[in-house]
Each structure stands twice: as C-alpha cells, then as structure tokens.
Amino acid sequence: MKNILKNFSFPHxxxxxxxxxxxxxxxxxxxxxxxxxxxxxxxxxxxxxLFLVSSLLACVGFIYCSIGYHFQIMQGDELxxxxxxxxxxxxxxxxxxxxxxxxxxxxxxxPTMLNYILVILAVIAIIAYVLGAEFxxxxxx
Amino acid sequence: xxxxxHILRAERRLSQDDLAKLVDVSRQTINAIEREKYDPSxxxxxxxxxxxxxxxEEIFFLEKEK
Numbered sequence: 001m002k003n004i005l006k007n008f009s010f011p012h013x014x015x016x017x018x019x020x021x022x023x024x025x026x027x028x029x030x031x032x033x034x035x036x037x038x039x040x041x042x043x044x045x046x047x048x049x050l051f052l053v054s055s056l057l058a059c060v061g062f063i064y065c066s067i068g069y070h071f072q073i074m075q076g077d078e079l080x081x082x083x084x085x086x087x088x089x090x091x092x093x094x095x096x097x098x099x100x101x102x103x104x105x106x107x108x109x110x111p112t113m114l115n116y117i118l119v120i121l122a123v124i125a126i127i128a129y130v131l132g133a134e135f136x137x138x139x140x141x
Numbered sequence: 142x143x144x145x146x147h148i149l150r151a152e153r154r155l156s157q158d159d160l161a162k163l164v165d166v167s168r169q170t171i172n173a174i175e176r177e178k179y180d181p182s183x184x185x186x187x188x189x190x191x192x193x194x195x196x197x198e199e200i201f202f203l204e205k206e207k
Binding site: 077078079080082139140141 | 166167169170173178179181182185
C-alpha cells in the first residue's frame with residue numbers, strides 16, 4: 001500500500017479540485033431552478049438525490065486532492081515542506097483559539113450559531129493557512 | 142548556522158539554479174540556505190558535500206567554530 005501511494009502521482013488534481021467545488025455549490029443554484037420548474041412540494045424528490053450525489057462526488061474529490069497535495073509536498077522541495085508545516089501549525093493554533101472563543105460567544109449570546117461553528121472554523125482555518133504561508137514565506141526570503 | 146556555500150558555488154561557477162538541480166531542490170531553498178535563513182536537512186547537506194567533494198562540516202559550521 002505504501003509503495004502504491006509512493007508511485008502514484010495523483011494526476012489531474014487541479015481539475016478535480018475545480019470540479020469538486022462546482023459539485024459542492026451547484027445544488028444551491030440548481031435548487032432555485034428545480035423549485036421554479038416543479039414547485040416546492042415536489043422538488044424534494046429531485047433535490048435529495050441530487051444533493052446526495054453531488055456532495056458525495058465533491059467529498060471524494062476533496063479527499064483525493066488533499067491526499068494528492070500531501071504526497072506532492074512530502075516528496076517535493078524541503079523548504080516548501082517546512083513552509084507548509086509551519087503554516088499548518090499557525091492554522092491549527094488559530095482554529096483552536098477561535099474554537100474556544102466562538103463556543104463562549106455563541107453559547108452565551110447566539111446559541112443557534114453553534115450549528116454553523118464547523119463551517120466558520122473551516123473558513124478560519126483556510127484563511128489562517130493562506131495568511132500563515134505568506135508570513136512564513138517572508139521569513140525565508 | 143554559517144556556511145561557505147556561496148564561495149564554493151562561485152569557485153565552481155555554478156548558479157543557484159544549477160546547484161538546485163544537482164541536489165534536487167528548488168532555487169529558493171539554495172537562496173535561503175546561502176542567506177542563512179534556513180538550515181538544510183542532513184540528507185541535503187550530505188548531497189551538497191558530495192557535489193563539492195567536501196565534508197559537511199567544511200561547508201556548514203556553527204558560528205563559534207569559525
């Protein structure tokens with residue numbers, strides 16, 4: 001298994017990433033069209049499998065890209081790996097700080113927002129990683 | 142950690158890009174090492190030793206040792 005993963009280059013990562021993003025967000029736009037054409041009551045039968053299939057494809061695509069980029073960085077340039085690891089460290093710490101802060105704020109002031117905490121944290125983690133990578137890159141330039 | 146990489150490279154008339162290709166890293170990595178912003182891994186230091194036909198401690202050394 002380790003050798004298979006080592007030799008497999010995870011091709012077409014960029015295209016799969018774009019396709020996964022489209023699969024993730026497409027139902028939101030298609031929903032309006034489906035409701036408009038068949039009505040709100042009958043739309044459930046169409047939208048449920050549509051959401052299931054598209055989110056499953058997006059999920060598989062994102063997992064493929066995550067593993068692909070992970071192996072690409074691991075086998076690539078060592079400075080880039082160090083920048084990646086330090087950025088991950090910054091992203092993880094930031095997310096953890098925001099997790100506790102948001103739990104406190106949402107529990108006390110907006111309990112319904114707790115439903116969205118994972119989405120908010122995911123966005124925070126991505127932003128922290130990108131900003132962290134820029135900050136770390138400057139250190140080594 | 143200090144190093145004599147830029148001197149050795151100049152002696153052999155190698156560009157940062159040439160050296161990067163020889164040791165299988167990016168030019169940015171060579172630049173960061175030369176500017177002493179980044180310490181290379183042991184395998185990379187050994188590869189550089191092999192390229193310049195020198196011991197690792199002749200290329201890389203602690204500041205006090207010089």
